[in-house]
Amino acid sequence: MSFLPFTTATRSSHRNPPLLEIQQLSASYAGTGHPPVFNDISLKIHQGEVICLLGASGCGKSTLLRTLGGLQPAQKGSIFLEGEKVRATRPEIGFVFQKAVLFPWQNVRKSIAFGLTLRKGPRYKNADLRKKVDAALDDVGLHDAGHLHAHQLSGGMAQRVSLARALAREPSLLLLDEPLGALDAITRLEMQKLILDVAERHKIAVLWVTHDIDEALLVADRIFLMDRRPGRIVDEWHVSSPKPRFDSLDSLLPLRMTILSALSKVAGALRSSDPASLSTAA
């Protein structure tokens, strides 16, 4: 089956030590004592890789992301960033959330500068700060929008600012929590391309949470499928077809079918074992 643009993962093709490695990670919503939201997850992310985490709402994707980034504590297991244990948020890790989360009292430039004037992480002043903000605005195609405030931005523009704010801090890993979930289809496609472009240009690894199979197929080098209750990784696929993939959509169809059937298995397992969970798992 070597003609297919994907393979079922059995080994990692990377030789270098991973950028991020997690081992047997578990976490719950509210500290220990609660049942885990996700359980026993191990994975490696290499430099510059784009990984999509696919799964239904409530499967713990977002919690996994927040735990990876140090925003909330793990119950069990460990996280290593370039071999170093992660215990709190790190400047090398950038976040973009589903909402852009822009402060209403700041315009676009100030929003980006905010992340460049904190004590931990890259810190700039005056002319250097202006240059960095300009570069970040250029990265996301917003050089003319620096003076606008959050309420004057469309959803797509706001999310660009949010991306620029994370990029300006020169992260080596970007954690995206359904960043395009609230956007229309066309804006989504534009943003997918933009994120891929900047990630490639700056050699940033991306862990991208989504519930959209097509999004995962278009952007990912690897796709993980998460099951829920407790969340765990049940499948992994490599997508080797070159990007951008709009010209070779047909070649992605077999993988799409494979993922769909894996999804239906996850859903089927849910239905047969616990009929009540379907209605409560929203």
Place this chain on the structure above:
Amino acid sequence: MSTTSKRWLSHFLPFTGVAAGLLLWWLATRGESVLAASFSPVETFKALVQLIRTGEIWPHLTASTIRVAEGLGLAALIGIPLGIIQGMNPNLERATSILFQFIRMISPLAWMPIAVMLLGIGDAPVLFLLTVAAVWPLLLGTISGVHAVDREHLTLARSLCASPLEIVTRVVVPSIIPHLLTGLRLAMGVIWIVLVPAEMLGVQAGLGYFILDTRDRLAYSELLAVLLIIGAIGYAFDAFLRNAHQRWDHSKH
């Protein structure tokens, strides 16, 4: 009715109330009695002009304004940081909830004898009373402001590795400014009300002092003139803060 005339009417209506008040005042002080006549609007405005022209009122006005500024400043210095600490620590807030609501219900004027016993006669007890009066609206306004801070804003700041102090100064404080302005406006209102009785505590200048002084001199038209001044300044302060509040809101929306 057209919208322009409606708007004109809504601007005009408040002044009809003022005019009616003046009319009632004039009617109430009309008559043969000399005493009543000294309370009349005409005499009062004459006295007002006199007070301003001779400059007699200025030392009292400045003394009172400085006291208000000091009281408000001291209350802000205590109430705002305390409110932020409380708002961010639910346990601390719960621990102090009964205590604070209890103390808050004691009229600042009820502290008068204690203030005098502790601090003697003069400026210190007055400042104490003004601060006690003004600290509550600022403290409670700050706490409710901190509660209203968007959790996602805090998470975002944490995702950018902001320290707890940076989160307070760069996210919480700018978020609560509208609440602070409301608290400041309420504090201003109550401090201005407490000022006059507090200044009857043996100080040598101030609008409260001046009221007692006019009473002792039987200068009733001057007394009423001082009341007019107190009302006018209070109204001006309030209008200024209300305006600041609206401006802050408009700068965002």
